[in-house]
Amino acid sequence: MSFRHEASGTDAAIYRKPLSSEVIADATDPRAHRVLRECGFIENSVPPLYVWHELPDGLSVEEERSRSTRAAVLLRAAGFGVELDPSLFSEAAYEAVLTEVRTSRADRSAAATATSPAATARVPAASTSATPVAVRPSSAAPSASVSRRR
Template identity: 40%
Template sequence: MPALNRADEFGTDLEIYRHYSDKAVYADSRTGASERLLKLLDAQGFERNVLPPLYVWHRLPDTLSPDEERQHATRSMAAGTKAGYRVNIAPELFDEATYSEAMTARNSPVPHPPRGLPAPGAAPRRRS
């Protein structure tokens, strides 16, 4: 059976790349990827697409600048790596500063909400 997507083809969990025809940034996860990996990409700003029964891919919105695309792609790579996934990213989408920042952050692979907003599902803080 031929590979369904780049992650299957290259034997990784996730491939992040710019498509040659429409120039959009895509993240292909392997066939049968865990919901955990798919949610990780959702949390990094990728939009999930599904072609039943097997094919799931993510795409960054067209409204992002090239710098924002690199930041989202690189943070997704770092989050996936920290979570134990095998991730490849196209060299033109990799941003060293963003990667260093993401890999040294003490937070979880899923980004925290902006300051002042509680994390999803978090209990409200009690005042002493």
């Protein structure tokens, strides 16, 4: 048994089985298998070496295209090379999942920046002198009416 992704030199392949209506996806990496399952593909195997995925029977052609396109985009976003049969591409699904991926990346980036040690302000240590210490953000300009005590 040979996998199409191995023949094409990619990490994963999503295609319609020749002379059939079955939509098949194959990959080697366990992370790719997880993405395929999350996109609605059903895992099949012939132990110990062969694992592939199929879309369930009874889906409309548009649903097959939608799930296949979603899987391909998510696999690419995860860093996998993917071969997608052109007959399984859906422009609407592509736009939707691309927006989702971009939003997810922006959210992760914002969360990483917010929790970055560089983004958190350090609280100064308590002063041991009797004079109170005023902490002012660096962007605030000093007040023009500051009086000095002597």
